[in-house]
Amino acid sequence: MEILVYGVQADEKPLLRAAFEGRHEIRLMEEFLNRNTAPLAAGHEIVSTSVNAQLDGEVLRILAAGGTRMIAQRSTGFNNIDLEVAAELGLTVARVSYYSPYAVAEFAWTLALAVNRRIIRAAHRTREFDFRLDGLMGRDIHGMTIGVIGTGKIGECFSRIAHGFGTRLLGWDVAENACCRDELGMKYVDLETLLAESDVVSLHVPLLPATHHLIDAEALERMKPGALLINSSRGGLVDANALVETLRTGKLGGVGLDVYEEETGLFFFDRSVTGVADDTLARLMTIPNVVVTSHQAYFTSTAVGQIIDTTVGNVEDYLAGRRSENTLVPAP
Numbered sequence: 001m002e003i004l005v006y007g008v009q010a011d012e013k014p015l016l017r018a019a020f021e022g023r024h025e026i027r028l029m030e031e032f033l034n035r036n037t038a039p040l041a042a043g044h045e046i047v048s049t050s051v052n053a054q055l056d057g058e059v060l061r062i063l064a065a066g067g068t069r070m071i072a073q074r075s076t077g078f079n080n081i082d083l084e085v086a087a088e089l090g091l092t093v094a095r096v097s098y099y100s101p102y103a104v105a106e107f108a109w110t111l112a113l114a115v116n117r118r119i120i121r122a123a124h125r126t127r128e129f130d131f132r133l134d135g136l137m138g139r140d141i142h143g144m145t146i147g148v149i150g151t152g153k154i155g156e157c158f159s160r161i162a163h164g165f166g167t168r169l170l171g172w173d174v175a176e177n178a179c180c181r182d183e184l185g186m187k188y189v190d191l192e193t194l195l196a197e198s199d200v201v202s203l204h205v206p207l208l209p210a211t212h213h214l215i216d217a218e219a220l221e222r223m224k225p226g227a228l229l230i231n232s233s234r235g236g237l238v239d240a241n242a243l244v245e246t247l248r249t250g251k252l253g254g255v256g257l258d259v260y261e262e263e264t265g266l267f268f269f270d271r272s273v274t275g276v277a278d279d280t281l282a283r284l285m286t287i288p289n290v291v292v293t294s295h296q297a298y299f300t301s302t303a304v305g306q307i308i309d310t311t312v313g314n315v316e317d318y319l320a321g322r323r324s325e326n327t328l329v330p331a332p
Contacts, residue, residue, distance in 0.1 A: 001025065003072075003315065004041050006033040007050030009268070012304060019308045024315070032268070035059055042066030046318070048311055051075035051295075052264050057085040064089040069331075070318045072311050075298075077234060078328055079207045080264075086329045093329040094314035098153070100303040105157035107297035108202050108232040111256030115228055115291050116141065135288075139199075139253075142166040147198030149214070150205035150233070151177040151186070158202055159184050170194045173205075195222040200230065207234035217242035226253040232297040235261035240280045247287050254289035258297045267294040 002025040005016060013028055020026045027044075031037045033053035041047045041063050049055065049071060060082060063071070070092040073081065078095050086093050114120060117138040125132070146162040148155050151173045159169055159180050169186040171177070172194045180186040191214075195201060201223065205211050215229065216239040223229070229252060231238050240261050246252060260267070262278055276282060284290050298304070314326050323330050 001046070002027055002044060003046045003048060004044040005029065005048040006031060006037065006053060007074075007268070009299075011299075011301075012308070015301075015305055015308050019305075019312050023312065033059065035062070038062040039066065041068050044068060046070045046072060046315055048072040048074055048315075050268075051077050051080065052268060053080055054264065055081040055086075057082050060085050060089055060091060064091060070094070070315070072314045072318075074307050074311050077206065079234070079236075081328070083329055090332040091329060092318050092327070092331045094318065094324075094326045095328055096307045096310040096314075097326045099298070099306040099310065100300065101153040101157045103300040103303035104154045104204075104232050104297040105161060107258065108154075108158055108204075108230050108256075109161050111232065111258060111291055111293070112200055112202070112228055112230050113141070115230075115254035115256045115289065118289075120291055121288060141200075144168070144199040145170060145197050147172070147194040147201040148180075148186070149173075149191070149194065149201065149203050151180045152204065154233075155202075155204035156180055158204060159186060170198055191219070192222055195219055196224060198224060198227060200228045202230040203233045203237050205233060205237065207236045212236050213239040213242075215239065215243070217245070220246040220252075223252065225251055228252070228254050228256070230256045232256075232258040235259040235263050240284065244280055244283050244287075247284075247290065252289070254291075255284075255287075256291045256293075257284070258293045259295055260284075260292070263295060 004027050006029050008028045008030055016026060033049045035058060038059045039062060047068055073095045076096055081093060118136040122136050142165055145168045147170045148159050149172050151171045156177055156179055162169060163184045169184055171180055171186045171188045172191050176188050214237050220242055260281060266276060285292055317324050
């Protein structure tokens with residue numbers, strides 16, 4: 001059986017080939033799954049997609065009409081998939097419910113430190129042999145109050161790193177994490193208190209209807225003056241337009257974003273020649289205390305290897321008629 005794999009990054013190719021070797025043939029495509037590329041899946045019972053794939057009702061119907069019966073998404077998030085339509089069409093859908101939480105947690109702190117210590121600006125200056133320190137002053141992380149929104153596996157890892165810095169931890173979640181509370185001394189508070197008291201606010205919740213624009217204009221207004229906002233989770237958690245307006249006032253100390261709410265069609269592509277038509281993103285990129293990266297927090301050999309191994313397992317489960325914790329829509 002040949003499996004069609006969409007949205008493959010160059011560094012993923014050898015890992016995918018090694019994982020599927022001796023099991024199934026795979027056809028690797030750099031193109032992402034969308035309305036235009038969905039017809040290419042005709043004749044493939046199984047397709048594998050990435051987090052930026054477009055899997056709305058129209059795309060799912062094209063896949064089903066072409067003979068696809070199983071979608072193996074190589075990510076934890078699945079807000080890009082219309083699960084109701086998938087179930088109606090009899091499509092099996094699986095995701096990767098778990099991979100190294102350290103990859104994202106460490107990257108979130110990388111963003112926070114880069115923003116706080118003005119690393120990007122400093123590096124650009126020194127490349128031009130400008131060794132002045134003007135405008136590069138940061139703050140000690142030690143002694144700060146760190147607000148962690150979402151204290152699951154990634155939020156816990158982020159909190160453990162924060163604890164190592166010697167910080168005060170505030171948490172907000174629908175359920176308390178006993179490790180964060182009892183081992184790390186995290187105090188759970190309401191969202192308003194967390195925003196008002198935190199020097200760094202880091203987002204680690206999934207994108208759901210209840211969390212869409214969780215950080216909106218009102219939330220940004222509640223944040224402590226000079227605070228840092230870090231988002232390595234999902235772009236839709238932050239109202240980007242409201243963020244730009246808040247940054248214009250000079251209230252925030254800085255922002256680190258690895259995700260953006262309109263990233264589909266932009267992130268993972270080279271737009272250096274054509275530029276981008278997204279005015280909000282373009283404005284964010286011009287603000288000196290903002291660091292934007294292209295959804296790479298998960299991108300370590302450890303995490304990607306685990307994602308691919310789980311994807312192989314999801315395919316084998318489908319072929320054997322098994323369900324697992326990764327199954328979003330089971331076989332009919």
